Amino acid sequence: MILLTAFKGRNNASRTLLDRVGGQHIAKALLTNSFDACKQELIESISSCHPKYVISLGRKPVINRLYIETTACNENFCIKTGFDLSLLQDSLKRYGIPFKISLKPSNFLCNHVYYYGLNYIEKNTPKTKMIFIHVPDMKRFQNIDSVVFWLNNFCGELL
Numbered sequence: 301m302i303l304l305t306a307f308k309g310r311n312n313a314s315r316t317l318l319d320r321v322g323g324q325h326i327a328k329a330l331l332t333n334s335f336d337a338c339k340q341e342l343i344e345s346i347s348s349c350h351p352k353y354v355i356s357l358g359r360k361p362v363i364n365r366l367y368i369e370t371t372a373c374n375e376n377f378c379i380k381t382g383f384d385l386s387l388l389q390d391s392l393k394r395y396g397i398p399f400k401i402s403l404k405p406s407n408f409l410c411n412h413v414y415y416y417g418l419n420y421i422e423k424n425t426p427k428t429k430m431i432f433i434h435v436p437d438m439k440r441f442q443n444i445d446s447v448v449f450w451l452n453n454f455c456g457e458l459l
């Protein structure tokens with residue numbers, strides 16, 4: 301099982317992407333744009349569907365390609381993902397999807413949900429692997445059809 305998450309909002313590119321991806325072994329969760337709510341919703345989703353992988357999506361307005369987040373921080377404490385980044389990078393390259401590996405976490409909602417997701421997984425379901433991918437705003441998201449195609453196939457490859 302793969303859990304895909306994105307944030308609520310009619311014009312949120314992460315939600316648009318989530319809405320367009322699907323498959324037999326994919327569960328989806330829409331997270332509220334609230335620090336307290338999104339953390340709880342993510343943890344409830346992980347604990348209820350017991351995924352092997354969690355792929356969280358969030359919108360980053362100023363980018364024009366995918367940003368793969370490797371680390372999440374809470375004040376001075378950081379957690380690195382256990383997700384196989386080479387597997388992800390190889391897949392993105394095969395499909396010609398532009399991306400960047402981000403080594404500097406943001407300080408907002410996406411980092412918050414990523415940190416608490418990684419923290420929960422580390423303590424409760426260590427075999428689960430989580431990754432956070434920032435996507436461009438819809439007005440900058442020129443290759444959304446290609447990303448939908450890639451993500452559908454990547455999820456199939458993970459299982």
